[in-house]
Amino acid sequence: MSLLAELKRRNVLRVIAAYIAVAWLIIQVVETLFPMFGFSDDAARTVVIMLAIGLLPAVVLSWAFELTPEGLRRDSRVDHSAPSAIAMAKRLDRLIVVALVLAVGYFAVDKFVFDPARDAALREQAREEGRAEALIGSYGDKSIAVLPFADMSPQRDQGWFSEGIAEELLNLLARVPELRVISRSSAFSIAREDLEIPEIAQRLNVAHVLEGSVRVSGNKIRITAQLIDARTDTHLWSDTYTRELVDVFAIQDEIATRVVRDMEVALLGEAPRAYRTDPEALRLTLQARQLFWAEGSWTDSAHILVEMYEQVLDIDPNYVPALINLRWVLWQLARDPGENAEAHVQRQLQLTVRAASIAPNDPLVLAATGWDAFEYSGDIETAAENLEKAVELAPSNLNVLVTAAGFAERIGAYDVVLALRERQVSVDPRCFGCLGMLVRAYINVDRLDDAMQTWQEYSRLVPGQRYWTLGMLYLLRGEPAEGLAVFETEGVINDTARDVGRAIMLHDLGRHDEARAALARHVENFGDQNPTGTAAALAWMDDYEAAFELLHRTLEENGSSEIIRGMNQPHWRKLREHPRWKEIATKIGLDPERVAALDFDPRIP
16 A cells, blocks of 8 residues: 555644644734734744644654544554544544634635724824934934923922023924924923933934933022933933023023033024023013913913913013013913903013014014914015014914914915924924924825825824814715714714714715705804715805805904805815815905915925
């Protein structure tokens, strides 16, 4: 009898086939489940090796023994023509078939269920790694995070002051265009997670970290600062400065200058210098900043902030940080219902003019003057010039970036908006609001896959927010049914906008009667509050005559602000693309030819 025939007779080939099928299935399951439970690749590799080694004993046993109803028996004592032996061979055949069916089934599930999820995770990982590599490639070693300085005062009651000093240093360094400086919110929040310096740097994609401590005792101050190469976790330098409190500004200048020098940053001009003021004015300013960053109601703290900054300006009317900070608080207050908007705006404009007379080339002053020129005078040329210069001088200052991006969005410069929004995320990676704004920036340049990936990242940070944007994203992806489901979900869409979204989705689903009914319900309940939303929905539903009639009426009754605020929303697209939009754009000071002549394109590193 040949060897092959003997192998068949002894069921060795069946055992090998069954063993390989079951082993393959086990390996696939291990590859899927082990990572979920934190096992390393070594554990999976061990399973594969053990299964491979186990094949030889299985072959030897199947050659020497036969499985019978009475248990394992030596092959020489088994009658292979007996019914029980034939039945056992059939059982082995069925085992092989079952293993193969399970393997094919697992393959199908893995292909169509697990694979898409893995691919999405890999794409997201590659996207994050690509973003980090792009940042590192762009800046090399020229990136830094400033962590909150420790309070070493005797009573440990000067935390607001020590953190304020760190923020002052951060703001100084952010005025060096060649540096990428992580914003306060991201740097300070991650510092509270008790991580090692290399891990902090890795999460923030920076090469250097500045940390230190502050001790205040009477009129004496001692600041210790140390610059760390985060990749090697080694100190490049560490120094202690003990001076009179009035010399704190000189200390800041010295630290910033040394950081820039040791990071080998080539300055295009002079190193930035801290604004000098009375020590009491500095204390009040840092306390106000701490109050601003504290958790709590904006309404409760806004008027306190106004009082504190007014006290600062009573001490030093020329202190530019207080002028600009107070201006920003008033700008916010002017938008709160129940506030005296006109009085707030007038005071805001006075502050901007005064700051510009003192420090015309300060990036925050340039941003403020640019925005005021646009919002209150319709002077888009001055706005573009000042905001472009502000970004070039301080491309790591989040307030400058947000202001410039807001202007770019209003003039429809969507490529510029995207560059600025991506820059926001690079300097403030933990800013969920920045991610939300980046979603809309991707939508407006039709990078819808990037928009969806960014929205998923955003929604993990802030569950249940910006669902309007998600609904519109589904709409532009050609998935109105998914968009409608978003607007039908209770509690995730503001009531004043819900029926506008429903109407648009229903229209694209071909349910025109229901769409008109939803929009009519919106007009009945909220028409006075949201006329521009109604106009956008009418245009989306192809009723352009009614849409433009409503826009013209809104302009006459309420001015241009409502239209300017809303016109860059995704559902305004059909309005903006209609030939009659030029009439509206011209009336609100954004005539297409005038806007095109701006060539607003700030240099972003």
